[in-house]
Amino acid sequence: MARRVKPGDIVQILTSKGVSYAQLSHINPDYGYLIRIFEGTHAKRPKVWAEVVARPVQFSAFFPLQSAVNQSLLAVVGNCPITEAIAGFPTFRSRNGGRGGSIWLWDGNESTMLDRPLREEEQSFPVCGIISAPLLVERIEKGYRPEAQDRW
Numbered sequence: 001m002a003r004r005v006k007p008g009d010i011v012q013i014l015t016s017k018g019v020s021y022a023q024l025s026h027i028n029p030d031y032g033y034l035i036r037i038f039e040g041t042h043a044k045r046p047k048v049w050a051e052v053v054a055r056p057v058q059f060s061a062f063f064p065l066q067s068a069v070n071q072s073l074l075a076v077v078g079n080c081p082i083t084e085a086i087a088g089f090p091t092f093r094s095r096n097g098g099r100g101g102s103i104w105l106w107d108g109n110e111s112t113m114l115d116r117p118l119r120e121e122e123q124s125f126p127v128c129g130i131i132s133a134p135l136l137v138e139r140i141e142k143g144y145r146p147e148a149q150d151r152w
Contacts, residue, residue, distance in 0.1 A: 003076070005033065005066050010049055010078040013140060017041045020140045021052050021077075024065060025086045028108065031130060033065035036086050037140060049080040059144055060090055060126040063136060073133050092128035093118065093146075104128075123147045 005011075005024055013020040018041030026034040038055040046052050068074045089108040096102050103114045106128055118125075124147040131139070138144075 003069075005069055005076060006079070008079045008082055009076045010052065010080055011035070011065065011069070011074045012045075012077045013037070013074055013137065015041065015137050015141050017141050018043055019045070021046075023053055023080065023082065023086070025060075025082050026089055026108075028062070031062040031128075033063055034060060034089075035063050035065060036060050037136075041140075045077065049078045053080050053083055053086075057086060059139060059146055060086075061136065061139075062128075062130045063133075064130065068133055091122075091125050093122060093125040094128040 007024050007026065009024045011022050011024070013022060020037060020041050022035040022037040024033055025036050028034060036057045037059055038052055039058045040055060065074070069076060092106045094104045094106065096104060103118060105112045105114065105122070105125070124145070126146050
């Protein structure tokens with residue numbers, strides 16, 4: 001069995017565009033492992049992980065990381081201190097009831113239903129939910145960003 005993943009672990013994600021890296025920043029009791037996927041792909045393994053984790057975050061997502069590592073879908077390749085830029089838990093957004101349904105913001109503790117449309121800066125909040133390995137790879141390959149998702 002693979003070792004237990006822990007905050008700060010860096011995982012490599014193989015894509016058709018090259019190798020991408022993500023870092024486990026938080027473990028939430030309801031949603032599990034929150035990973036931050038860093039911009040860019042790499043042709044070879046970086047020598048300094050601190051340079052990788054200093055890159056901007058392309059997107060954040062809850063992902064079944066331990067299961068993916070256990071199945072050898074992803075590999076833990078290092079561990080690095082979590083930078084100040086991603087140390088805070090992000091605010092997530094969600095929509096209940098499909099298009100036109102209620103919009104919610106969640107900070108990891110409290111959920112707030114909005115009685116207004118999302119503000120421009122809230123469009124870049126990650127979308128709440130747990131994603132699969134194929135969707136993780138697809139989002140990396142397509143350059144996904146939460147603010148580019150259909151406007152709510």
